[in-house]
Amino acid sequence: MATDTESSYAGGFGQVSRTAGTIFRYLLLAATMFGIVTLAVLLVYVANDAIRPLTADLGWHLTFFVTLVLPTILVGGYLYRRNTAALKLGGLIVGMLAVSLLFSGGMAITFIDIIPPLTGLSYAIGLAIPAALTVVLTKYENKISFTPRVAVTGAAFFLSLFGVPGYLHSVPELVQKAPVVPTEWVILTLVLGGVVALAVSRYVARIREDTTAGLLAGVAALGLTGLAALVGPFLGIDANALVVVTTVAFVPTATYAGGAALTREQERIGLLFAATVIVGSLVGAAAVDILGFAGPQSWVNWHFLTSPHSGSAENAGLYPAIGGSILLMATVAALSFPIGVGAAVYLEEYAPDNTFTRFIDVNISNLAGVPSVVYGLLGLGVFVTYLGQSTGTVLIGGATLALLILPIVIISSREAIRAVPGDLRQASYGMGATRWQTVKNVVIPEAFPGILTGTILALGRAIGETAPLIMIGAPSVVFSLPTELSSKVSAMPLQVYAWSSLFASEDFYTKAVPAGVVVLLVVLLAMNSIAIVLRNKFESES
Incomplete structure (x- = not known):
């Protein structure tokens, strides 16, 4: 009876008390919750100072509550009760779009401001030529020994990227000295859009088991990227920036959502949750703009993200x-x-x-x-x-x-x-x-x-x-x-x-x-x- 109440004796471990184990478990839970709550309070405090949500008009909060918060709660609650896996799929797509939008900003900084598009194109070509040679040599690995393949591959990469000073120009030098070069948005579409289009093509071909469908999907992805560059100026958005955002965020998210709709029949209803969040956000933003409701006077704004340091906090940027x-x-x-x-x-x-x-x-x-x-x-x-x-x-x-x-x-x-x-x-x-x-x-x-x-x-x-x-x-x-x-x-x-x-x-x-x-x-x-x-x-x- 003692084993059912207070303690038992396990060979090699001594006396094991269930009461002590329960107390220890709840102490660990309390310590964990204390750490989580403390960190959450700190983060809320910092976020409140940075975003200042209470400075927005009451109408701004009510508009987004009606267009975004309430529909999201209703759809999310329904899916939580009926199909949890579908809710996870919808949440994954929303999170994928949010994270990819964040990283598309970093990609835009890298491939527009830090690395000029023409320089990026020249090095992309300089890497593509020896990479293609490497693929060809790999196909003949049974006929060519390992050492010659490594030597030829290494020499190809070095000569392509660096050349021989005074004797042989590198491929990037030749590309940048070309008399005619494409515009920047065309270069970004070909380089970044081409890489993403290839990934989209392979993904669709794999899930549909159809090479033709994959090829059409890749062409559509590349065409959508080019279309974004043409439409951007009419929307007041820089064409180069919109190409990068479309390539890094919109095309991969749309491709994954379409693939989920085709292959996950029991979970495809979760796309409704993603659509509710995305459409609700866009409708809310348009509504507050039309109605003239002022949003939060946040310090995390476009000026802060795109400006250098300043001696005044109002003008300081990151x-x-x-x-x-x-x-x-x-x-x-x-x-x-x-x-x-x-x-x-x-x-x-x-x-x-x-x-x-x-x-x-x-x-x-x-x-x-x-x-x-x-x-x-x-x-x-x-x-x-x-x-x-x-x-x-x-x-x-x-x-x-x-x-x-x-x-x-x-x-x-x-x-x-x-x-x-x-x-x-x-x-x-x-x-x-x-x-x-x-x-x-x-x-x-x-x-x-x-x-x-x-x-x-x-x-x-x-x-x-x-x-x-x-x-x-x-x-x-x-x-x-x-x-x-x-x-x-x-x-x-x-x-x-x-x-x-x-x-x-x-x-x-x-x-x-x-x-x-x-x-x-x-x-x-x-x-x-x-x-x-x-x-x-x-x-x-x-």
């Missing part, structure tokens, strides 16, 4: 810092991803189990917990003092942040590789594959979802770091976008830090600082949401 964060993250990903994944593959698949590798394992785990300021000192000592590089540049900042997240990328990649079932490896070996073929064709494809989500979460940590950038001498304030790896760079957290310290005043504390914090948090949440969605998608497919 634009150069946003561009700097984008370039830093691109540099960090380019440095940390191949090195981290390569190290993980070696340690898991090739390294022997000896004292040296165990020593490396322990140190990688320890490095993951080292404070970020130490990595800033490391970057200062290695890249600036020892190698003599300029302080505060995109390359030095990206390399320092790459060192910061490298242990995290290695650990997450190793866990993903370790999770691949051993039976798959044995089956590959049983078919006569070598270790490298097994790693390339079996292990890495199976582990890639976990590797990708771990890398995205690590980048989310890097984008919020301030101490390493301060230590390498990154300027707190810049007034223009960085355009090269050698350009001085700031970042969003560093700009917010400058507003709260160097420009400390009541105006900056209540206006610019909360607005900067909200923008940074939105970017972090968007990156983490992508990682979560990818993880859940691949887990459901496995």
